[in-house]
Amino acid sequence: MSRRHQSETGWPGQGATLLAFGLLALFLLAFAYRSWAVIRFPYTIEYGEGPVLDWARQFARGGWPYKPIEGFPYTFSVYTPLYLWLSAQFLRLGGPALWGGRLISAGSILLSAWVIYALARREKTAQRWAMMAALLFLASPFAYRWATFFRPDALALAFSLAGMYLAYPVGEKTFAPRRIFFASLLFLLAFYTKQSFVAAPLAYGLVLLSQDRRRGLLWALGMVTAGGLAFAGLNLATGGTFFTDVVIGNANPYNLAAFLRFTGGFLALVALIAISAGGELLMEWRERHLSLAGVYFLCAALVTLSAGKAGAWENYYLETLAVMCLLAAMAWQRLGDRRNGGWATLLVALLVIAQLGLFLPGFERLGPVAEAAWLQHTAQIDEQLSARLAGVPDPILAEDMGILAVNDRPVAIHSFVYTQLAAQGAWDPAPFLQDLAAHRFPLLVLRRGAHADREGFHRFSREMLSAMEMYYACTGRVDGYELCRPARPFRAYDGDLAQTIRLLGYDVSSPGRAREGSGGVIRPGQPLTVTLLWQAEAVPAADYTVFVHLVDAQGKRWAQHDGPPREGTFRTRQWRAGDVIRDVHRLVVPGDAPPGPYQLLVGMYRPETGERLPVASGRAQDNALIIPWHE
Numbered sequence: 001m002s003r004r005h006q007s008e009t010g011w012p013g014q015g016a017t018l019l020a021f022g023l024l025a026l027f028l029l030a031f032a033y034r035s036w037a038v039i040r041f042p043y044t045i046e047y048g049e050g051p052v053l054d055w056a057r058q059f060a061r062g063g064w065p066y067k068p069i070e071g072f073p074y075t076f077s078v079y080t081p082l083y084l085w086l087s088a089q090f091l092r093l094g095g096p097a098l099w100g101g102r103l104i105s106a107g108s109i110l111l112s113a114w115v116i117y118a119l120a121r122r123e124k125t126a127q128r129w130a131m132m133a134a135l136l137f138l139a140s141p142f143a144y145r146w147a148t149f150f151r152p153d154a155l156a157l158a159f160s161l162a163g164m165y166l167a168y169p170v171g172e173k174t175f176a177p178r179r180i181f182f183a184s185l186l187f188l189l190a191f192y193t194k195q196s197f198v199a200a201p202l203a204y205g206l207v208l209l210s211q212d213r214r215r216g217l218l219w220a221l222g223m224v225t226a227g228g229l230a231f232a233g234l235n236l237a238t239g240g241t242f243f244t245d246v247v248i249g250n251a252n253p254y255n256l257a258a259f260l261r262f263t264g265g266f267l268a269l270v271a272l273i274a275i276s277a278g279g280e281l282l283m284e285w286r287e288r289h290l291s292l293a294g295v296y297f298l299c300a301a302l303v304t305l306s307a308g309k310a311g312a313w314e315n316y317y318l319e320t321l322a323v324m325c326l327l328a329a330m331a332w333q334r335l336g337d338r339r340n341g342g343w344a345t346l347l348v349a350l351l352v353i354a355q356l357g358l359f360l361p362g363f364e365r366l367g368p369v370a371e372a373a374w375l376q377h378t379a380q381i382d383e384q385l386s387a388r389l390a391g392v393p394d395p396i397l398a399e400d401m402g403i404l405a406v407n408d409r410p411v412a413i414h415s416f417v418y419t420q421l422a423a424q425g426a427w428d429p430a431p432f433l434q435d436l437a438a439h440r441f442p443l444l445v446l447r448r449g450a451h452a453d454r455e456g457f458h459r460f461s462r463e464m465l466s467a468m469e470m471y472y473a474c475t476g477r478v479d480g481y482e483l484c485r486p487a488r489p490f491r492a493y494d495g496d497l498a499q500t501i502r503l504l505g506y507d508v509s510s511p512g513r514a515r516e517g518s519g520g521v522i523r524p525g526q527p528l529t530v531t532l533l534w535q536a537e538a539v540p541a542a543d544y545t546v547f548v549h550l551v552d553a554q555g556k557r558w559a560q561h562d563g564p565p566r567e568g569t570f571r572t573r574q575w576r577a578g579d580v581i582r583d584v585h586r587l588v589v590p591g592d593a594p595p596g597p598y599q600l601l602v603g604m605y606r607p608e609t610g611e612r613l614p615v616a617s618g619r620a621q622d623n624a625l626i627i628p629w630h631e
Helices: 003-039 049-060 082-094 099-122 127-139 141-146 153-167 177-191 199-211 213-237 241-246 256-269 271-286 292-308 314-338 341-362 368-389 402-406 415-423 430-437 462-471
Strands: 444-447 472-478 481-486 491-497 501-509 514-516 519-521 527-536 545-552 557-563 580-588 597-605 615-617 625-627
Touching: 003 099, 003 127, 003 141, 003 341, 003 368, 049 082, 049 099, 049 402, 082 099, 082 153, 099 127, 099 141, 099 153, 099 314, 127 141, 127 314, 127 341, 141 314, 141 341, 153 177, 153 199, 153 292, 153 314, 177 199, 177 213, 199 213, 199 292, 213 241, 256 271, 256 292, 256 314, 256 341, 271 292, 271 314, 271 341, 292 314, 314 341, 368 402, 368 444, 368 472, 368 481, 415 462, 430 462, 462 472, 462 580, 472 580, 491 625, 501 597, 501 625, 527 545, 527 597, 545 580, 557 580
Parallel strands: none
Antiparallel strands: 444 481, 472 481, 491 501, 491 615, 501 527, 519 597, 527 580, 545 557, 545 597, 597 625
């Protein structure tokens, strides 16, 4: 090829490469800002940080976070201990602070990126391809988030990749005993950081077996023996609860639809990396020789199948993404070797630029200004919640356990884990339900809308939420949270609407109310709070509106309140048979209302037509249940 043609194809590639690296640098600046801001942030920013901080606190105090599943408090560690123990060393320095564990995560993500680069170079890829692959990993929304979470995943990933780096063949020497020993140690450390990180040793074992069956079997036996002895030692030290907690405690229900949704979302964000990695795998398959990186990817992809179990999230794709970036670098090198270097450079640079664009929808916020505003808003909420906790005796039940852990308060229940155990029949919730009935918790801190669970968090069973509705009343709110305290008992009632919704009880409160027969005597301008306790007998056919009317002895209406139950946070079409719902309506008696006996008429209707649900049983008037108003 002529020099002129090389120049024509080289300059576009060089310019696109500079642009790609420039954009990667911008993403890295955002990564650095986020990491610095969140490491210093005093509150949790992700649900899973709360329980992990709580378990690390127990290590810091000289105990174990592993305990029998049954018995109060309802919490135990579902993770192997290494990250918890390391984070605990930072907690010894400054109490229940998050910065130490987050610092470990950030350093681990950076180390993982370096190993991707080093492995790519070991595969003889050009420096620019190796750098692009490593920087793409750092630029991804997955690395961006998990570098700042007080969670074990990033450290486990770093151990796995570092172990693979040591195990990776160097030149003709495919088995170096010293390197393999330390690689095996790192694989074990990864497992004992988080037990789902088994792809790297599985991949290496398969490759070793294919090359030297005897040596591979000996290595596998050594790994199983060493890992088993460590497991047995931990189980013995914890009185048998280590096995129960990290094995049985992780027996969450599996949802194939959730797995497909997570996988589809992941692939949409990393589509061009996935295409590059897939191209490399296809070429290796055609050549009938899978590289160690190729086998590692297949094993990591196999592990991601567990992302369908309840509680899984994008962290199950971190290792897969790291290996895909490595395979992508190998594919780009292959492309450069087979085609004109200038055009290959241009194509890869454009691919990297386009991939950065695909990353953008994966970020919740774009830019340091939006991140700073979000952190400030989060801090304001947590500061208000912390103030509400002050002076409240333990134990407090908080759906977000982080607010308890950062305030050095005990965690009463890891509700998500116990909800999954109850769903699997591995835990009897009766003692917890009895605790709610006995008002053992002076305060509940719940997400507003937790009963509808629109996000599919599954942090409480419907049975648990129904018990909370029966025995606790919302007395305050902080942004998206409800603060609930023990409620006085309801007056029993037995009324039925359309054999679908039953009124179990009610409570009427107002200042200065006097008793007069079966009705209530009111004063003009008097506020009136009516609390209704509904129970679904079947799934309602529509979203109904509740009406509460105050009428006098002649049936004249003097006050009313109409609205969806629970102020719209749990609409009737979301109800299921057995659900119990506490529904509050506030009325104000007009100033010209005469004193005298009144009664309340309660029912439901379709808002689009005004048609009332018929009363199937109970004292009624005009398809409305009559509530006797008395002290």
